[in-house]
Amino acid sequence: MNRALFLKQYSPTWLGQIIECHQSLPSTNNQARDLLDQLGSAAHGAVVMAEEQTGGRGRHGRPWHSPRGLGLALSVALWNDGPADRAVCLPLAGSLAVLRALHHSAGLRGRLKWPNDVLVGGKKVSGVLVESRVQGGRPSGLVLGIGVNLLHREEDFPEDLRSFATSVRLAGGRPVTEEAFAASLLVALSPLIEEGLMNPAALVEMASGTWAHEPGDLLDVSSGEEILRGAFAGIAPDGSLLLKVDGHVQAVHHGDVTRVRPGSPRAGMLAKEEKRGS
Amino acid sequence: MNLQDIQKLIAMLEKSNLSELELETGGTKIRLSRCPAPAPAPSPQFVMIPSGGQAPAPQSAPQGLAPPPSSAAPAPAAADASPAASHRARAASEEEVKSPMVGTFYRSPAPGAEPFVKVGDRVRKGQTLCIIEAMKLMNEIECESDGVIVEILTENAQPVEYGEVLMHIDPAG
Numbered sequence: 470m471n472r473a474l475f476l477k478q479y480s481p482t483w484l485g486q487i488i489e490c491h492q493s494l495p496s497t498n499n500q501a502r503d504l505l506d507q508l509g510s511a512a513h514g515a516v517v518m519a520e521e522q523t524g525g526r527g528r529h530g531r532p533w534h535s536p537r538g539l540g541l542a543l544s545v546a547l548w549n550d551g552p553a554d555r556a557v558c559l560p561l562a563g564s565l566a567v568l569r570a571l572h573h574s575a576g577l578r579g580r581l582k583w584p585n586d587v588l589v590g591g592k593k594v595s596g597v598l599v600e601s602r603v604q605g606g607r608p609s610g611l612v613l614g615i616g617v618n619l620l621h622r623e624e625d626f627p628e629d630l631r632s633f634a635t636s637v638r639l640a641g642g643r644p645v646t647e648e649a650f651a652a653s654l655l656v657a658l659s660p661l662i663e664e665g666l667m668n669p670a671a672l673v674e675m676a677s678g679t680w681a682h683e684p685g686d687l688l689d690v691s692s693g694e695e696i697l698r699g700a701f702a703g704i705a706p707d708g709s710l711l712l713k714v715d716g717h718v719q720a721v722h723h724g725d726v727t728r729v730r731p732g733s734p735r736a737g738m739l740a741k742e743e744k745r746g747s
Numbered sequence: 748m749n750l751q752d753i754q755k756l757i758a759m760l761e762k763s764n765l766s767e768l769e770l771e772t773g774g775t776k777i778r779l780s781r782c783p784a785p786a787p788a789p790s791p792q793f794v795m796i797p798s799g800g801q802a803p804a805p806q807s808a809p810q811g812l813a814p815p816p817s818s819a820a821p822a823p824a825a826a827d828a829s830p831a832a833s834h835r836a837r838a839a840s841e842e843e844v845k846s847p848m849v850g851t852f853y854r855s856p857a858p859g860a861e862p863f864v865k866v867g868d869r870v871r872k873g874q875t876l877c878i879i880e881a882m883k884l885m886n887e888i889e890c891e892s893d894g895v896i897v898e899i900l901t902e903n904a905q906p907v908e909y910g911e912v913l914m915h916i917d918p919a920g
Contacts, residue, residue: 553847560883584882604889
């Protein structure tokens with residue numbers, strides 16, 4: 470990751486007052502957390518990037534596969550001086566920024582799988598994870614972490630991921646460097662983070678039309694060892710998934726959409742793609 | 748349909764989580780209803796299906812019903828199994844650890860990993876006590892003061908409401 474090349478394409482605002490570019494790190498999220506520990510609120514807007522993570526992780530400690538030179542791992546340190554639940558739509562801000570950067574820098578149209586996986590052609594191209602520390606009602610540090618697959622060929626993914634994962638290259642996007650993608654991502658991210666912290670419902674509104682699910686699609690949402698099954702009924706203003714289960718619409722706040730079956734002929738093709746990619 | 752059949756139906760209804768059963772056979776129609784009807788929960792309950800299994804009809808999986816949010820009256824069976832059912836006398840000095848948002852409570856950093864804390868553990872200010880997850884926002888809830896964990900009120904991987912008390916800590920412990 471070439472810092473000078475990146476700065477030719479990105480002019481730092483509040484986002485990027487501190488910029489760290491690394492060839493390799495155990496985890497960009499951990500590095501951003503260290504900055505928050507050292508600097509507190511002064512770390513707000515610090516960006517940590519790496520071409521390779523040796524200990525990258527997703528939800529519940531699942532490993533995030535990011536070998537050198539193929540993708541981008543980017544974490545932003547943020548300071549939340551409001552209530553902790555103000556940050557609930559920040560993961561969505563990250564996903565929307567990836568969608569915009571994919572379109573702007575690679576010409577690809579992606580879709581969101583709830584809550585915030587970015588899919589292209591039904592396969593996952595990017596994951597977003599936000600980690601925060603909360604101590605009572607005190608202001609707290611947050612880290613918004615984004616992983617994007619850029620140049621992976623099929624053989625670059627572990628065998629068990631090949632049917633679910635894709636990259637900008639595999640999806641037929643225009644060739645894009647880590648530096649160019651990172652610049653595009655940060656330009657998109659800056660207003661989305663601000664909006665996400667001020668008005669989460671506006672962010673959810675912006676995301677409407679980008680979901681991979683169609684009303685009536687039958688979704689399985691796994692959480693722990695259990696699966697909740699229901700028909701997609703939309704996304705609530707707080708970003709939660711609305712599922713119609715046994716005649717009642719209920720809001721789901723956590724879990725992974727693991728299976729999708731079409732709810733209408735119009736949705737059939739998309740849902741089939743989704744099923745392969747989930 | 749004879750009296751014995753009806754008794755069987757009543758027994759089936761009692762064993763199930765159904766509130767009402769209606770059957771029409773051979774020109775006879777029977778409708779059984781629990782009385783009084785269960786109070787409606789403030790939000791619809793989750794119907795959970797065991798992972799990897801075939802989809803049973805929702806009403807045939809009563810044991811899979813997740814406990815309702817804390818504000819709802821818990822079903823007796825769920826209350827017996829939940830640590831929240833204990834009515835331990837609390838010391839005045841004990842501090843409550845509350846959930847800062849609607850989400851899911853996790854006691855450990857990853858499935859199968861050791862819990863962050865257990866009852867009886869001595870904890871220090873800033874130590875991670877649990878995680879509340881909401882839509883891939885993972886909130887590590889940190890201890891506000893030194894003390895001893897005296898009670899954990901929520902089961903792992905259960906939904907929690909905003910402001911719900913998760914643990915009690917005795918700072919004097």
